[in-house]
Amino acid sequence: MNDQPDQLPHQEIEELLHKVAGGDRAAFNALYDASSRKLFGICMRICGNSEAAEDVTQESFVKIWQRADQFSAELGSPLAWMGTIARNAAIDWYRKQRKGETASDQALEHAADPAALADEVMDTAQQNERIIHCIQKLGMDQKSLILGAFFSGSTYQQLALRIGAPLNTVKSRVRRGLINLRKCLEND
């Protein structure tokens, strides 16, 4: 899966981001080297094909170049911040491509597979984050719904349409999962 290291320590990525905010292109290229595999992986996961993922990854890096000054440590890790930009760009791309859809079935199925998350996160400096661990502890139904919604950018309504279940049923199931997630994060 990973044939090369793609992660600098968070502090170094944060320093690169600060330099990028000042217009430092060399720092930007170093940031690209450190994070492009991660962002491309996110875009691939949501878009489902490499051509689209390439376009969206490009768009994501342009946004990072434009918005680097908006990053603050309070927003979380720099990689998580960049990952969120890529995820949102990928979801936006898909919505534009297929109005009425939120993401491909492939993306939903792939996104809803939590197994792919755990190994990767152990390789990062995010080991203190409990959310992956807590998601793993959810029941399969709740886990799939929550991850599917997250990586497809679906609202409750869109999720209900997608899986053909009544809106209130979907809300109840997702909310139960979110409550369990919160309890796990607080107590585990």
Next chain:
Amino acid sequence: MTDTPNMPEDRQVLAIELAFGLLEGDELAQAKRLQLSDPDFAALVQVWSRRFGVLASAVPGETPPARLKQRVNDAIDRLDGGMGDTPHFASDTVDSSQPANDNQISTWRRLALAASFVATLLAGYLAFDMFGQTGNEPREIIAQGGDDGIATRQFVAQLTGPEEGQFVLINWREGADTLEVRAIGLEDETLAPELWVIPADGTPRSLGTARGEGSANLALSEALAPFLIDGATIAVTMEDPANAPHQAPTPPIIAVGTLLTI
């Protein structure tokens, strides 16, 4: 979840739902209102947004094609250097005849970066108050969507003029054929503020002219709507409204900002 949640559990779940992006329509509007009016709730949303950010970054990496790095750099060159191709902005940008210096940043981009910070802070305020609404009145800020049921997004920008008290506030609901613009302190006997969107290719496109003082709805063509995306650069110049829209802006740029979704 549509009523103001008083129970701690309700607030927690609503914060999670908002951070996760599960809400739309009235539910989203009310949650956004709570986020703007209740700092404790806003902090909760931020905590959960940070947690979910980790989720995105936990996706396994994949090696992109080698050409992508050059593509990204080319896109940024166009973004930063494109304005230099417009003679009107020659004094305001890098020399387009010279290769871009890695550490060079054009003046207009610095302005946009600074303005985007302000816009972020004021985005919530704009959502409720820029067109005379008070923060106490319920207002749906995210539409239910069209016939296809897709929730539409609202975009806002605040551009600050060179003199104190000069602002241009922009509000656009995705899919709408008009752009709501309110200008403050830009009245002029002969000129009017003309708005420009500057997409990735660096070529400014006129969005039309607004009133120098007060609100106006600018007709938005289908050709221009795709340029109004999150993070788009918006600029304002003062132009003769008689022959607007113009093909290119006349210097100086009096305000630059970033369009943001809320």
